[in-house]
Amino acid sequence: MALKKLKGLIWGRLITLVLIIVIPLFFALMVAGSSPALGWFDPPIITWEDFRYLNPAQTIPFLPEVWAKVFVYGFIPVFFSMPWVVFLVVDANRVAETFENMGRAMRKVSLGLNIFYSVNALFIFVFFILPFGTPIIGVVASFGLIPWIIKRKTGKKLPRWLTFIPSLLLAAIPIVLAIGFCANYGTVWNNIWNFWSGSGATGSILTEYGFVHYIYGFGYSVGIGAVLAGFVNFIYEGASQVDRTTSKPKGILYIVEFLIATAVFVTYILVPMTLPARDIIFYVISGVTIFFGLLEFLLRFFKKVKRTKRDNVPIGAYVMLPMFIAVDLVRTAGTIQVRNAALTAALALTCIVYFVLFLLAYSFAGETYPSRWSRSRDVDRDEDDDGDVDDLDD
Incomplete structure (x- = not known):
């Protein structure tokens, strides 16, 4: 049983490692492939020109050309992939155990359907969840990162007003990216939808x-x-x-x-x-x-x-x-x-x-590998319990 569990965990770790590598690569290729130099996507999914204005009609200026290029080519691959990578690295054991639990649950399903469900989920995740969910996730994660680090290192929960300013500074770039992305949501959606469902124009399948x-x-x-x-x-x-x-x-x-x-x-x-x-x-x-x-x-x-x-x-x-x-x-x-x-x-x-x-499966994996995100709360509870014991001793 232990050997079987170890094999499953190794496969789960391998999948987790692949995700850590592939997700940043996805955003880098999405941006690079949309550039005029490569032109992999027709129409391009997102370009620096989308960040120059806050509306598709290009009547509301947003960023100068230089900063638009910096945000698209430099910041999007980094800040869009960072929440996913941090989550996978911090909770690597639990995510690996999650894939093992899924493997056990889907063992009664035929191999072909297993492959189909996995591939289908992968492409839905890549085409829709990653591009459209990540900008908001990046902002939320940026606001929550500093309080979590402080609780993780010190075991203390600081008041929100003390962590708000540092969190706001950390979230500044993700906020700009989210604004530029969401302001051109219709354009980006149409571009991704055309690639996903086809334009109907005569040509290849x-x-x-x-x-x-x-x-x-x-x-x-x-x-x-x-x-x-x-x-x-x-x-x-x-x-x-x-x-x-x-x-x-x-x-x-x-x-x-x-x-x-x-x-x-x-x-x-x-x-x-x-x-x-x-x-x-x-x-x-x-x-x-x-x-x-x-x-x-x-x-x-x-x-x-x-x-x-x-x-x-x-x-x-x-x-x-x-x-x-x-x-x-x-x-x-x-x-x-x-x-x-x-x-x-x-x-x-x-x-x-x-x-x-x-x-x-992720929920059940928490029984074996408790989430490290919640461990700081456990520290707070342990310290409170120790304090109560000290009070009783006094």
Whole structure:
């Protein structure tokens, strides 16, 4: 058990270390890739010109050109990534244990769905939470950092008015960044949304349909693979009950799930979106999958065949597939804007499950590794208790 826990903690630490490196790199690439010199994003996500004015119409001046460049190219990568990095460094053990807890919780979910939930949560986090949540988080964290350091080092909680001025000075740059970012929120949102959902302009699939096209196709494919692999598992279960010598080949479900998901995803990508038969192809795939999923459910129910504890239950696929198929119907009935909004909403719903699981896992991890953020409060309580004991002794 200790070795198993150690392995999980090592993997959790590795993920935490990767996040500490990748988050600052993300903001650096976001800023650098938006510069005219590189031009990775069309349109650019955020440029120094966005910080020269407080409105998209550019009628309210904000920063001179030199300072706008300093804040965008110098301060955004540092101050936007700092709250996340500090949190991950200070609570490294607890975050690592959190990922271990999540691994245990998702062990009953198929490998494909595990990958999908993780990748989907990653991209929702990168495209929406990091860019739009970080400016506010940076300001709040700056105001809370100095009081926390004082409590951490001295064990004393100073009055708020004593720490307000130093906190305000520390938060000055994050406040300017948040003002410049939020004042141009509409422009930044449109730029990120166009990259995520596509502009509808004729061109590559990424330009026309956006990144969400690939994420949706990936989720749809692993859902199909998980359900059909579950049915194959049911066949082996039935065969083993009839003939005890029949056993399920090791790893067969992973192979079946991988092959089916790969075939569906390749078909999803290669079949042209304008082909009339495309909709029919995927309606047939969806219909066949739902048929086998319902058939397995009914047979298990009436035959009273329960899953073993070692089975990977594709419940997530049973919930996810009907939702994705409904979204596909919306796609055929609505405009590209309606389609993109429906796809994003479906992906966001599956992502919420992952984030709720993360919060629960983080809460449980606190039993093993108490948060170092709250340790200063424990010091205060301990000192108060010691004071009470001294009073009683006197």
